[in-house]
Amino acid sequence: xxxxxxxxxxxxxxxxxxxxxxxxxxxxxxxxxxxxxxxxxxxxxxxxxxxxxxxxxxxxxxxxxxxxxxxxxxxxxxxxxxxxxxxxxxxxxxxxxxxxxxxxxxxxxxxxxxxxxxxxxxxxxxxxxxxxxxxxxxxxxxxxxxxxxxxxxxxxxxxxxxxxxxxxxxxxxxxxxxxxxxxxxxxxxxxxxxxxxxxxxxxxxxxxxxxxxxxxxxxxxxxxxxxxxxxxxxxxxxxxxxxxxxxxxxxxxxxxxxxxxxxxxxxxxxxxxxxxxxxxxxxxxxxxxxxxxxxxxxxxxxxxxxxxxxxxxxxxxxxxxxxxxxxxxxxxxxxxxxxxxxxxxxxxxxxxxxxxxxxxxxxxxxxxxxxxxxxxxxxxxxxxxxx
Amino acid sequence: xxxxxxxxxxxxxxxxxxxxxxxxxxxxxxxxxxxxxxxxxxxxxxxxxxxxxxxxxxxxxxxxxxxxxxxxxxxxxxxxxxxxxxxxxxxxxxxxxxxxxxxxxxxxxxxxxxxxxxxxxxxxxxxxxxxxxxxxxxxxxxxxxxxxxxxxxxxxxxxxxxxxxxxxxxxxxxxxxxxxxxxxxxxxxxxxxxxxxxxxxxxxxxxxxxxxxxxxxxxxxxxxxxxxxxxxxxxxxxxxxxxxxxxxxxxxxxxxxxxxxxxxx
Ligand SMILES: Cc1cc2nc3c(=O)[nH]c(=O)nc-3n(C[C@H](O)[C@H](O)[C@H](O)COP(=O)(O)OP(=O)(O)OC[C@H]3O[C@@H](n4cnc5c(N)ncnc54)[C@H](O)[C@@H]3O)c2cc1C
Numbered sequence: 001x002x003x004x005x006x007x008x009x010x011x012x013x014x015x016x017x018x019x020x021x022x023x024x025x026x027x028x029x030x031x032x033x034x035x036x037x038x039x040x041x042x043x044x045x046x047x048x049x050x051x052x053x054x055x056x057x058x059x060x061x062x063x064x065x066x067x068x069x070x071x072x073x074x075x076x077x078x079x080x081x082x083x084x085x086x087x088x089x090x091x092x093x094x095x096x097x098x099x100x101x102x103x104x105x106x107x108x109x110x111x112x113x114x115x116x117x118x119x120x121x122x123x124x125x126x127x128x129x130x131x132x133x134x135x136x137x138x139x140x141x142x143x144x145x146x147x148x149x150x151x152x153x154x155x156x157x158x159x160x161x162x163x164x165x166x167x168x169x170x171x172x173x174x175x176x177x178x179x180x181x182x183x184x185x186x187x188x189x190x191x192x193x194x195x196x197x198x199x200x201x202x203x204x205x206x207x208x209x210x211x212x213x214x215x216x217x218x219x220x221x222x223x224x225x226x227x228x229x230x231x232x233x234x235x236x237x238x239x240x241x242x243x244x245x246x247x248x249x250x251x252x253x254x255x256x257x258x259x260x261x262x263x264x265x266x267x268x269x270x271x272x273x274x275x276x277x278x279x280x281x282x283x284x285x286x287x288x289x290x291x292x293x294x295x296x297x298x299x300x301x302x303x304x305x306x307x308x309x310x311x312x313x314x315x316x317x318x319x320x321x322x323x324x325x326x327x328x329x330x331x332x333x334x335x336x337x338x339x340x341x342x343x344x345x346x347x348x349x350x351x352x353x354x355x356x357x358x359x360x361x362x363x364x365x366x367x368x369x370x371x372x373x374x375x376x377x378x379x380x381x382x383x384x385x386x387x
Numbered sequence: 388x389x390x391x392x393x394x395x396x397x398x399x400x401x402x403x404x405x406x407x408x409x410x411x412x413x414x415x416x417x418x419x420x421x422x423x424x425x426x427x428x429x430x431x432x433x434x435x436x437x438x439x440x441x442x443x444x445x446x447x448x449x450x451x452x453x454x455x456x457x458x459x460x461x462x463x464x465x466x467x468x469x470x471x472x473x474x475x476x477x478x479x480x481x482x483x484x485x486x487x488x489x490x491x492x493x494x495x496x497x498x499x500x501x502x503x504x505x506x507x508x509x510x511x512x513x514x515x516x517x518x519x520x521x522x523x524x525x526x527x528x529x530x531x532x533x534x535x536x537x538x539x540x541x542x543x544x545x546x547x548x549x550x551x552x553x554x555x556x557x558x559x560x561x562x563x564x565x566x567x568x569x570x571x572x573x574x575x576x577x578x579x580x581x582x583x584x585x586x587x588x589x590x591x592x593x594x595x596x597x598x599x600x601x602x603x604x605x606x607x608x609x610x611x612x613x614x615x616x617x618x619x620x621x622x623x624x625x626x627x628x629x630x631x632x633x634x635x636x637x638x639x640x641x642x643x644x645x646x647x648x649x650x651x652x
Contacts, residue, residue, distance in 0.1 A: 013456055017463060017585045025579055055582030067586040077582075 002258050004296045007303055011072065018059075018073040022080035025054065030084040035348040037210040041203065043087060044210075045167065051092065052122025056081070058096035061104050064116035072306040075251035079302075082252030083259040086358035087211030089252040094163045095119060097245035099126030099172050102187055105240070106231030111189065115170065127168035129159035129216045130238045136161075137371050138386070139174070140235050144218065146188060146228075148179035153228060155188060155196075155221040161365070165214035166201040168192050172229075173216065174238045187229035187237050196221035208361040243316045246366050247309060250322035251302045253330035254295060256359060260330075260337035260352040261291045267341050267350070278340075287340055291333045298326040317379040324372035331359040388441045389541055391432045392501035394492060394519075395425040395446050395461055397454040398512040410617045421457045424507025428570040430577040432505050433465035435539060443467050447495050449488060451478065455593060462588035463580035470495060474597035480608050487608040489521045494601035496526045503546070504567040508533050519569035529566040535574045 003009075011019070029047065037044055051057065055067050056077060062068030082089035103115050118124040135141045144157025155175055165171060171190045176183040192199055198217035205213060229237065265288055268279035278284050305322045308314035334356035338345040346353055363369050371386070378384045397419050405416035429446070436442040446461045447470040448454055458469040472491055477483070496504065504526075506519035523530035535557075536549035544564040549557055551571055562568070580588070598607060627643065629636040 013459060014585055014589050016456065017460060017580065017588075018582060020460075021463075021580050021582070021585065053581060054579055055584075059582045065583070067583045069582060069586060073582075 002261055002292060002295060003299075004292055005300070007299060011076075012070075015070060015073045015076060018069060019076045019080060021054070022056070022077050023083075026080055026084040026088070030088060031351075034085050034088075034210055035354070038085070038087075038354050039209070039348055041205065041209045043091065043212050048091070048125060049122040052120060055120070056092050056096075057120050057122060058100040058104070061096075061100065061116075064104075064112060065120050066100075066116070070306075071247075071309040072303070075248065075302055075306050078248035078252040079255035079258075081255070083255035085210050085354065086252065086256060086362050087208050089248070089255075090163055090208065090211050093245045093248050093252075094128055095122070095126055097248055098128035098241050099170075101244045102172055102229060102232070102237065102241050103189070106187065106229040106237065108226070108230050110226065111229070115189070124169045125164060125167055127162050127164040127171045127216070128238075128241065129162050129165070129171050129173045130242075131159060131161045133158060133160050137368060139238065140185070142174065142176060142185065144173065144175040145178045145183070146175045146186065148177075148225065149222075151225050152222045153177075153188060153225055155190065155218045155223065157218050159216040159218075161202070162199075162214055162216050164212055165192075165199040165216050166212055168199065171197075171199075171216055172241075173218065177228075184233045185235055185237060186233060188223060189227045189229070190216075190218070190221060190223055192216075194221050194223065205361075207357045207359075209357075239316070242366055243319050246319045246323040247305060247314070249362060249366055250298075250305055250319065250326045253323075253326040253359070253362065254299050254302055256355045256362075257291070257295045257298070257326075257330035257333045260334045260355050261288070261295055263351050264288065264291070264337035264340040267344070271342075284340060287336050291336055294329045294333055298329045301325060317375060320367065320372040320375040320379075323366065324369055324376070327359065327362050328369060331356070331363050334359055388443070389435075389439060389503070390499065390501040391435055391442060391444045392496065392499055392504045393425070393428050393432045393444060393446045393461070393466065394504070394506045394522075395429065395448045395458065396422045396507070396510050397448070397450050397457040398422045398510055400511070407617055407619070410614045412617075419453065419457070421460060422507050422510050422512075424509060424511070424570060424572055425461075426577040427572050427574050428505040428507050429461050429464055429466060430575045431537060431568075431570055433578075434575065435503075436465060436467075439541060445470065445499060445501070447472070447492065449473065449477065449483065449491055458593055459588050459591075460580055462591045462593070463584040464578055465584065466591075468591055469593040470499075470596060471593055472596045472598070472601065474599070476598055476605050477608060480610070482610055482612060482614050483608060484610040484612045485515050485517045485521050487610060488518050489525045490603060490607040491598070491601065492518070492522045493525045494603055495596075496522070496528075498601075500565075502541075502544075502564050503539070504528065504565075506567065506569050508569045508571050519567050523567035526565075526567070529562045529564070530568070531560055531562045531566065532569045533571045534568045535571040537568065537574065 059067045059069045060074035078089055081092055100119050103111055130139050132142055146153040146155050173188045173190045174185055177186045196219040199214050201214045268284050269277050271278050301322045334352050337352040338356050341350055374385045399417040402416045405412050432444045436444050444466045445468055446466045449472045451473055509516035520530055520532055531548045533551045534548045535551045538547040546562045548560050629639045
């Protein structure tokens with residue numbers, strides 16, 4: 001397995017064990033079934049509790065039955081899951097970084113007690129509702145709103161492109177609180193079986209097919225006022241969750257690219273044309289050399305990001321750079337791997353084209369590539385291009 | 388209180404392409420992993436611990452420091468603590484034979500006094516396939532080999548086992564404790580270590596012991612077996628693929644079998 005400059009040799013024993021367990025699980029339980037799920041446009045939902053049993057949801061958090069692993073161990077987990085499929089990593093990212101994290105960081109004790117243990121085991125599934133039909137890259141312009149009525153909040157609005165909303169038990173919905181001064185963005189825990197909640201599925205995606213995506217419709221949905229996340233107000237709420245998830249994506253992209261590389265390397269050494277393996281041609285070797293180099297430099301960025309996160313020195317801009325670079329790298333390299341597989345490369349029997357199509361989503365969600373460019377531009381010049 | 392001892396071994400797996408260096412295979416071509424059979428033995432022990440009120444599971448291995456990760460994986464799956472035997476004498480031994488392993492495990496058994504010992508049927512690398520039964524004999528324990536189903540009645544001190552014999556025959560036997568069972572693959576479905584388990588395993592004890600600690604000396608690991616040669620046997624294989632639908636393929640198969648003399652009067 002590609003680890004060209006031996007970064008994994010410096011992992012501690014716990015981190016290596018996490019990597020090995022995740023790798024073995026993906027190899028044996030997930031890879032054999034992902035092709036069919038991809039074609040059918042389904043997620044293997046029977047794995048959801050299994051992933052929980054293994055502790056794959058928010059393992060970097062502590063307490064509430066969660067293991068509290070290092071950030072590197074968490075990153076390695078995301079890397080191995082995304083080597084399986086971006087849809088598998090998305091499942092873990094949404095549950096862990098986008099739903100459990102805000103409850104953990106901003107929830108009341110009651111909310112934590114109620115939700116974290118059963119979300120950790122996968123008994124309860126969560127989703128994260130930020131994007132709206134008219135507001136994607138600029139979520140602060142959101143229209144979804146809450147109004148206070150006695151001991152309740154009443155929610156109205158609609159969210160779209162929400163991973164797992166059709167199968168979720170609870171949604172973290174970000175909405176403007178119209179009853180408060182300056183209508184700040186607040187987080188609300190909305191059980192999906194409440195009156196007025198609808199979660200239509202989005203079909204016919206051509207990317208991230210092995211992942212369930214839907215909308216959240218909110219029509220006069222009454223929730224107890226205790227369902228608001230008390231600890232955060234403003235865009236910092238959703239953005240800080242996204243920082244957590246993007247950290248995992250920076251690692252995950254390395255996994256997807258590595259899986260493409262390994263598939264291409266194996267194929268090139270096996271496939272014979274003109275009387276020998278195609279890997280003996282300089283053109284093919286150049287592709288492998290470039291792929292390995294790109295993956296390795298992205299891997300270095302991911303490791304450094306973990307160190308900064310562990311020390312509490314990681315900034316959202318660091319994460320923007322890593323998400324931007326690593327996902328672009330994986331998107332470009334998956335295409336090269338696909339091309340090395342010739343006609344076989346366009347089938348679901350091999351992973352590169354599936355990864356390639358998935359990475360179009362990964363390039364777009366959690367802040368598009370362009371938006372991360374603007375974040376970096378602002379950080380480097382002091383001038384925001386998006387305001 | 389019941390104590391279960393599981394013997395585990397880290398085995399070498401040889402890569403597809405390798406080079407022989409005298410009677411050894413160079414380390415470059417080896418990968419180390421938990422012996423497959425032992426994974427089933429660990430699962431059996433952990434299931435007993437989960438089903439009983441007061442069951443301690445201890446794993447024992449003979450091997451260098453490198454093996455700690457393998458043992459830790461067992462701890463992550465629910466084994467309570469580990470024992471690893473190693474020292475310079477063991478490191479200098481070329482071939483650790485069944486007698487040597489028996490002496491070492493016997494010394495551990497004398498100290499731990501387990502009620503039940505689970506071993507794999509065999510080790511994937513040297514495949515002596517004898518350690519479990521040999522240990523039982525030396526320790527004066529009852530035994531059952533190649534166990535593929537276990538129903539333990541701890542109160543009565545009896546293990547009801549099903550054993551896999553040659554030719555698809557199975558045998559049901561009752562074995563009185565204390566006993567050694569050599570565990571066959573397929574007896575259960577070994578679990579993955581959970582990340583919570585991996586975390587907890589970092590805090591579990593792996594006690595390192597030397598031959599001296601166990602009251603043994605060099606004599607215990609001297610072997611009457613020497614490895615004289617290692618080579619790759621020449622292999623020849625002919626493959627004939629039958630094409631067409633089931634009828635056509637069956638007809639071709641029948642004529643090949645007839646040619647080979649199968650079913651001739
Ligand atoms: C499969 C999938 C799953 C998703 N899961 C979730 C989820 O779980 N929760 C959630 O809340 N959201 C989710 N999303 C939504 C995702 O985050 C948005 O699609 C993303 O933020 C982009 O928004 P948009 O699609 O509205 O595109 P737009 O914002 O309309 O962007 C269109 C194009 O314009 C560019 N652009 C926009 N603004 C600028 C600018 N200022 N300067 C230059 N270029 C600009 C963009 O880069 C892009 O190329 C998911 C999306 C997909 C596809």
